[in-house]
Amino acid sequence: KAGVTQTPRYLIKTRGQQVTLSCSPISGHRSVSWYQQTPGQGLQFLFEYFSETQRNKGNFPGRFSGRQFSNSRSEMNVSTLELGDSALYLCASSLTGQAYEQYFGPGTRLTVT
Amino acid sequence: GIQVEQSPPDLILQEGANSTLRCNFSDSVNNLQWFHQNPWGQLINLFYIPSGTKQNGRLSATTVATERYSLLYISSSQTTDSGVYFCAVWAGSGNTPLVFGKGTRLSVIA
Numbered sequence: 001k002a003g004v005t006q007t008p009r010y011l012i013k014t015r016g017q018q019v020t021l022s023c024s025p026i027s028g029h030r031s032v033s034w035y036q037q038t039p040g041q042g043l044q045f046l047f048e049y050f051s052e053t054q055r056n057k058g059n060f061p062g063r064f065s066g067r068q069f070s071n072s073r074s075e076m077n078v079s080t081l082e083l084g085d086s087a088l089y090l091c092a093s094s095l096t097g098q099a100y101e102q103y104f105g106p107g108t109r110l111t112v113t
Numbered sequence: 114g115i116q117v118e119q120s121p122p123d124l125i126l127q128e129g130a131n132s133t134l135r136c137n138f139s140d141s142v143n144n145l146q147w148f149h150q151n152p153w154g155q156l157i158n159l160f161y162i163p164s165g166t167k168q169n170g171r172l173s174a175t176t177v178a179t180e181r182y183s184l185l186y187i188s189s190s191q192t193t194d195s196g197v198y199f200c201a202v203w204a205g206s207g208n209t210p211l212v213f214g215k216g217t218r219l220s221v222i223a
Contacts, residue, residue: 088154
């Protein structure tokens, strides 16, 4: 079975732009969670989608949004990019949505200049 | 919310040495996991260990839930063990997220 895939793997954007990241979960998994990893704050939960519905959201500003499609693929969008948004964005999928069942993708490394 | 503290923050080992990584958490948890993040950023689930002891090859983990800590043991370390080790806890039920510690950065030198 193929693992969790994320595209693109690397991205460079300019402050003020917006960006969309994509995550394809393991086949059959219906839950996708997104995490932001920075040197200062570590790994922080962004949001979780299950069957196209956002079920949980972390403490991030409204510039961070996401969605999930009927095939369980998920996208996250960050608008009006700030330098502090530079981070590794990880997505994780799970079969039932339980956090302890999550399998992580390789991440997208976003650099904002 | 729940706090997760890991120690030490950094660790340098000679190949073949043993090490113990610690994770303390501030409240009761339903689950605890240890992850290894390789230098390319991939997070690999090592152990799901809400309590008790588990072993997988040269790695083993022990969680004492009543005392709110977990230990990860690495024996006969190899250069491929290098990376960051994270402890993550899941305190709630249903769709509550994982809460991660800051990690222990391990460097194994030949």
